[in-house]
Amino acid sequence: MNIGAPRQPGPEPRxxxxxxxxxxxxxxxxxxxxxxxxxxxxxLPDEAFREAGCEMVGSAWEADVVVTVxxxxxxxxxxxxxxxxxxxxxxxxxxxEAMRRLAESGVTAIAFETLPRTTRAQSxxxxxxxxxxxxxxxxxxxxxxxPRIFPMMVTAAGTIRPATVVVLGCGVAGLQAIATARRLGAxxxxxxxxxxxxxxxxxxxxxxxxxxxxxxxxxASGGYARxxxxxxxxxxxxxxxxxxxxxxxVITAAAIPGRPAPTLISAxxxxxxxxxxxxxxxxxxxxxxxxxxxxxxxxRAGGVTxxxxxxxxxxxxxxxxxxxxxxxxxLFSYLYDAEIxxxxxxxxxxxxxxxxxxxxxxxxxxRIDAAQMDAMT
Numbered sequence: 001m002n003i004g005a006p007r008q009p010g011p012e013p014r015x016x017x018x019x020x021x022x023x024x025x026x027x028x029x030x031x032x033x034x035x036x037x038x039x040x041x042x043x044l045p046d047e048a049f050r051e052a053g054c055e056m057v058g059s060a061w062e063a064d065v066v067v068t069v070x071x072x073x074x075x076x077x078x079x080x081x082x083x084x085x086x087x088x089x090x091x092x093x094x095x096x097e098a099m100r101r102l103a104e105s106g107v108t109a110i111a112f113e114t115l116p117r118t119t120r121a122q123s124x125x126x127x128x129x130x131x132x133x134x135x136x137x138x139x140x141x142x143x144x145x146x147p148r149i150f151p152m153m154v155t156a157a158g159t160i161r162p163a164t165v166v167v168l169g170c171g172v173a174g175l176q177a178i179a180t181a182r183r184l185g186a187x188x189x190x191x192x193x194x195x196x197x198x199x200x201x202x203x204x205x206x207x208x209x210x211x212x213x214x215x216x217x218x219x220a221s222g223g224y225a226r227x228x229x230x231x232x233x234x235x236x237x238x239x240x241x242x243x244x245x246x247x248x249x250v251i252t253a254a255a256i257p258g259r260p261a262p263t264l265i266s267a268x269x270x271x272x273x274x275x276x277x278x279x280x281x282x283x284x285x286x287x288x289x290x291x292x293x294x295x296x297x298x299x300r301a302g303g304v305t306x307x308x309x310x311x312x313x314x315x316x317x318x319x320x321x322x323x324x325x326x327x328x329x330x331l332f333s334y335l336y337d338a339e340i341x342x343x344x345x346x347x348x349x350x351x352x353x354x355x356x357x358x359x360x361x362x363x364x365x366x367r368i369d370a371a372q373m374d375a376m377t
Contacts, residue, residue, distance in 0.1 A: 151185020
């Protein structure tokens with residue numbers, strides 16, 4: 001097959017294939033076409049791809065299999081070849097209408113966002129690999145804005161107490177934030193509504209915040225949290241408030257796939273925080289866990305700095321591209337082998353969004369139908 005690695009539209013610095021992974025595709029008998037300049041922002045010059053056996057082209061969107069980091073725009077969709085496979089982070093649950101346009105273009109769309117969270121799929125899990133980098137970057141963002149240092153220090157002028165960091169939402173990104181803040185010497189506390197998170201938080205040397213909210217068994221929802229009832233939501237806001245008031249840094253990473261980010265920090269809670277404290281909201285793209293969050297802006301409220309960064313995982317573009325490319329290679333290799341064997345299992349059906357000119361993923365179809373019903377009322 002012909003594998004294409006296009007230059008990403010807009011400011012996206014990542015690339016879907018790296019020279020290391022391109023060499024694997026070539027060794028497997030595939031041809032790799034890389035769009036000129038596609039890896040420059042990630043520190044991967046065209047020459048590195050040539051040395052790996054790639055063909056440099058003016059456009060890679062016409063390949064048999066296109067590996068893209070983010071969803072294509074309309075211009076890119078128009079260049080896709082009917083019958084081709086498009087593999088990437090396509091935002092199928094957030095943008096279901098775009099999936100219908102992909103279906104109409106005749107491509108088979110394969111999305112990482114709907115990959116089952118199983119042991120067999122771990123090597124293919126691009127959401128987790130990118131979230132790990134985002135969690136690390138959230139702590140660096142907070143440390144750069146906090147008017148204090150993270151670790152305790154004993155100096156001739158006296159002892160400097162360690163910063164207190166609270167992490168809300170202890171999935172992959174949140175756990176990496178905890179680990180990074182701990183490495184920097186902070187005292188860290190974490191909270192997540194999922195029952196399984198407490199043990200993970202404690203294993204990293206942080207303390208777990210106990211709140212009178214019904215713990216969730218996330219095994220039935222693919223490992224993700226679910227929306228809270230009104231009563232639990234109110235108890236959560238009230239229970240978190242004193243912990244936020246005692247924090248120097250609050251990092252939030254609580255998300256529910258395909259839904260706006262749940263509100264965890266009210267304006268009243270922000271007003272009760274220490275002057276100089278910092279909130280880094282890692283869910284700004286989804287509306288934010290803090291009611292004051294504005295995507296890609298810094299908001300100052302009564303001495304508290306609220307930061308709403310987006311694209312955190314792409315800041316380390318080289319490592320982000322490297323891990324994403326490995327995930328894509330593993331998923332492509334699995335699907336390619338499964339097609340040869342005629343297999344049709346949970347991974348293949350889970351990630352396939354469009355096929356044969358139609359949207360075939362049940363959850364995406366349900367969201368398209370819901371949007372159409374809303375438009376009619």
